[in-house]
Amino acid sequence: MSSNSPETSRRASNRRGIARLGTRLDSDSLNASKLDSRAALYRYYLCPLSNGTPGDGTLERPWPSLADVLRDIGRRHGGDAPSVGKLAGYDRVEICAINGPGDEPPPGKKPRYAFYVDPLGTSDEEGGGTALAPWPDLEAALAGVARLDAAGGLPLQIGEHLRLSVREVFSATPIDRRKRRHETVAKSVFLLMTLLLVIPLIAILAHLTVKAWPVLTASFVFENPKNNMTAGGVWAPLVGTFYLVFFSLLAAAPIGVLAGVYLNEYARDNWFTRIVNLAVVNLAGVPSIVHALFGVGAFVLFAGMGESVLAAAFTLAVMTLPVIITSTKEALASVPMAFREACWNMGASRWQTIRTIVLPNSISGILTGVILQVSRAAGETAPILFTGAAFFVNVPNKGLGYFFPYALDKSCMALSYHLHVMLTQVKGASPEQIAAGEGIPLEHLQYGTAVVLIGLVLAVNSVSIGLRVYLRSHKKW
């Protein structure tokens, strides 16, 4: 923290001030009236040159002497004064010596003398009114100041002033209050920022659902697209997405879980492990369209799979591998080391320990990651664009083919790509078709597809989140 920030320097000077309070003050930058308006400041004026003209302590009609001012203060703020004038909290009274009526002294000057009143203070009435020995109440303070004045100890030059401050120890200081105010503001701003993220999510979900409502029926989900995709539902794309997710999971889950096991159980803390970890992070950061290019180069062309379910699924598998690796690693890391040590002490080997102790204790955490992979894979479009997603596949409407419509070496429809197609390439049903009951308005189809996709992804995600919450509440250690 830089030492010249205003806050720090103010604190430092405040500390310095405390050491000298009650005596002549040379430096005191704590100007409370600037910090907090709720600390009242009462100002009285005295003019030694006014030759005894009585006044009322205002700037226009100053009192001739300090004793008059003190009497006036006692009357206005003392024991029987109305509650308005009562001094409390951090209120202050200032007595300024001026040249003549209406002659405002320059602002911001430090007091020549400073005295303190502390209702909770323990010092006796004979105390000097210093910060360390404050007077217990206003009467004692006025008497004390008057005594000092009578002894000739308080000569006030023109333009100088005397300050009497109330200090109630357990009331919030102006600095405290300002801090609390800042904290409230900061908290509100941060809350607002967070809400700006939450609100769009709710708005989007609500908007999509409302727009898609007319078409959201069971038949929309379980019917195949028909009439050049101007009617029917999303069954074929939905099954295609299941195909892709299933095969990508089949490829990614074993590799990902074992890689997580390696990173958490076998890898030593050295530069090579660092590179492996870096590779995982990088794999997660590669743009999805580059994964698509990789899929084209490696699976479609090099491995000779052509545009097929398998090529697309493998591309998705590579893309989602880091999700599984990372979450497996975290799940394994949450198993306490003592479990492993106990097992090793029984004479079990490393793999025996992992198989019988570590994996069973972290299986739900690993599943969380696997399910997360499913949701990622189901939603991705770019990687399957050129590796196996089809514009339209004519699939059987009944029999076994209804449930298993695709061949692994041919391309398939997929829900995410279907949404892209519906949005950019399909011309909707004509009004005549809709009137004849042969078509569904394009917008309904689009919103319906979007809602089915987002519903699928969020449902899978909720399972993952639910599993995690359940896991945390049922932790055995």
Next chain:
Amino acid sequence: MSSIPASDAGKPREVSAMHRLAARLRSVPELAIEVLIRLCGYSAIFFVFAIFFFVLREGAPMLFGHMNLWSFFTSTDWNPVGEPPRYGILALLSGTIAVTAFSMLIAVPLGLGAAVYVSEFSSPKIKEILKITIEMLAAIPSIVWGFIAYMTLNPLIIQLTDAPIGLNVLNAGIILALMSVPVIVSVGEDALKAVPDSYREAALALGASRWEIVYRVLFPAAKNGLLAAVLLGVGRAIGETMAVLMASGHANQIPATLLDPVQTLTATIAAELGETNQGGDHYRVLFVIGILLFAIAFVVNLTADLVVKGIRGKQNV
């Protein structure tokens, strides 16, 4: 070692040759599984190299062949079907930069602010709810974001700004901001969580308010992690494809205002690869762009990692 009985102390253990053989045989599956685990562990490295290799393999004949790298980077003329075809990606690059920069302008304050709120100000229950919400935000597929940009934000922008088309930098920036915010929040929150509690306690003991703790103690202590969060957000924004393809308007020009439609690197590949002949110049140029994107993502991620862990891999917090 006082627990070992005295009678066993001096004697060597007798292990027969049979026992040793049996132990070795038992360990064969163990060794096999260990090799398998190690191979899977290295798979991430393998795939990163494989991605680079296979994308380069398709792009190389063009990259090291008759491509003019200078005009590739400095010309705004992207006309791959023209005669002769022209491959200048400056406008595409500027589109990517404009969209990413604008989205970060929104996403970084919101993301870091939300990270601070979630990590420092919210009660445990609210925190859990917010984290789940932000996970949900992250789970929305990019094509659905594109759908929202196209169907909802597009008419909204036209209505509010009188722009002729609502698919532009503004639209893509908003969508990308919402897409990359979850990364920033979760990585940023991790960074704040990694600051030891003793820091917070020390500041509290000195009389600091929570806001003062955040900006005097946590920000300086977690600045590397927060920077990494921002970098990962940038990486996410640069690499996003489908949403940007539909939100950005796909017009090859250097944007002058927020309301100009642009075309980005990722969207260009997604839109054009399907129309090219495999092995043709246009096809290979798109792979060269892929290499560029891979390199950018690699540098961003590497930088984020180095920022968090330092050169020697020590946690900086």
